[in-house]
Amino acid sequence: MRNGRARHAGDGAQGRTRARTRTEAGSRTVVGAERTRRERSAAVPLEDVGTSPVGTSPVPVPAVGRASRAAAPTAARASRRLAVFGALSLLVLVVALIGPLVSPYDPFATDYAAAFAPPSAAHWFGCDEMGRDTFSRVLAGARVSVLLSLAAVALPLAIGVVVGSVSAQLGGAVDAVLMRVADMFQAFPEIVLAVAIVGVAGPGLWNVVLAIVVVTWAKYARLARSLVLGLKESGFVDTARMSGASTAQIVFRHELPHMVPQLLVMAVLDLGYVILAIASMSFLGLGIQQPTAEWGAMLNAARSYFGTDPALMVFPGLAIFLTVLVVNLFGSALAERLGQTRADVARLRASSEGDAALDARERGHAL
Numbered sequence: 001m002r003n004g005r006a007r008h009a010g011d012g013a014q015g016r017t018r019a020r021t022r023t024e025a026g027s028r029t030v031v032g033a034e035r036t037r038r039e040r041s042a043a044v045p046l047e048d049v050g051t052s053p054v055g056t057s058p059v060p061v062p063a064v065g066r067a068s069r070a071a072a073p074t075a076a077r078a079s080r081r082l083a084v085f086g087a088l089s090l091l092v093l094v095v096a097l098i099g100p101l102v103s104p105y106d107p108f109a110t111d112y113a114a115a116f117a118p119p120s121a122a123h124w125f126g127c128d129e130m131g132r133d134t135f136s137r138v139l140a141g142a143r144v145s146v147l148l149s150l151a152a153v154a155l156p157l158a159i160g161v162v163v164g165s166v167s168a169q170l171g172g173a174v175d176a177v178l179m180r181v182a183d184m185f186q187a188f189p190e191i192v193l194a195v196a197i198v199g200v201a202g203p204g205l206w207n208v209v210l211a212i213v214v215v216t217w218a219k220y221a222r223l224a225r226s227l228v229l230g231l232k233e234s235g236f237v238d239t240a241r242m243s244g245a246s247t248a249q250i251v252f253r254h255e256l257p258h259m260v261p262q263l264l265v266m267a268v269l270d271l272g273y274v275i276l277a278i279a280s281m282s283f284l285g286l287g288i289q290q291p292t293a294e295w296g297a298m299l300n301a302a303r304s305y306f307g308t309d310p311a312l313m314v315f316p317g318l319a320i321f322l323t324v325l326v327v328n329l330f331g332s333a334l335a336e337r338l339g340q341t342r343a344d345v346a347r348l349r350a351s352s353e354g355d356a357a358l359d360a361r362e363r364g365h366a367l
Helices: 002-043 066-102 134-170 172-186 190-201 205-231 235-242 247-283 295-305 311-337 342-349 351-366
Strands: 046-051 058-062
Touching: 066 134, 066 311, 134 172, 134 205, 134 247, 134 295, 134 311, 172 205, 190 205, 190 247, 205 247, 235 247, 247 295, 247 311, 295 311
Parallel strands: none
Antiparallel strands: 046 058
């Protein structure tokens, strides 16, 4: 009897202990949940503080739409910048196309009686040492400088996209050989190699284009290769491969549309550099020669008269400056509108060097 009572008392004590433990655990759970709720409420940015239905306690309202409202002015500003600089770039292209057709004088007609004439109503930019109207020659030079630069960007872009895409898609020995060839061309400074090529081939319009193509195709090939490597294992590429698509179909039908934004931004930003490169070679006497109206050649011809008639160099130089400025601003606005920051553009420009270093490390590990 005595043992049964003791056992019963012990069971009761254990039950009370378990109940007390459950109560304390439940209290800790409630306190922890309340603390977590308060921390989350403190972490949420408050867009507005309202009141509860009875008007007794503030109710935090999360700023759900703040990110979208902050992104809206940025997108609108990027669209406006793109529209403005796109319109200016289109104006430059229109001037390059129709400029010689609307010029007031023949850009090649000489009039020695008007030699070194100052700017006037008859000759807006004055006349050069042979009496040729400088304004008409600047308009004619726009066609040569701008259209030639467009060709000098489009050709290496097309070559680089084909070489880089095929290299990444096939891999193996083909990739190794093509990238080693690209390394050979990238081992020299671009402007030095371009000047050397023009010096060997001789001055001329198409020799300048050839030099630009030779020194710039490798970086486009590197960029295209890095983009294809990123897309190569994508689901839509695997689907196209399993459906029997050829390598050319996979590259140009499925992968190329995803590469266009990056390639387009790089090409537009390189256009200003190419304009300067062509003008520089013409200024050095290695590019386009007189009497062809080209801005760099006009600077070369006018430098002997800079002390007596600086306008002969000012107007062609101003044309180069404004054109390159508009093109670069258009490229930056295009990159911003397509969702690429300046850091992204710099990363794309440096991708060729990064890929080359990675290949070198892989070759070192293989040895």
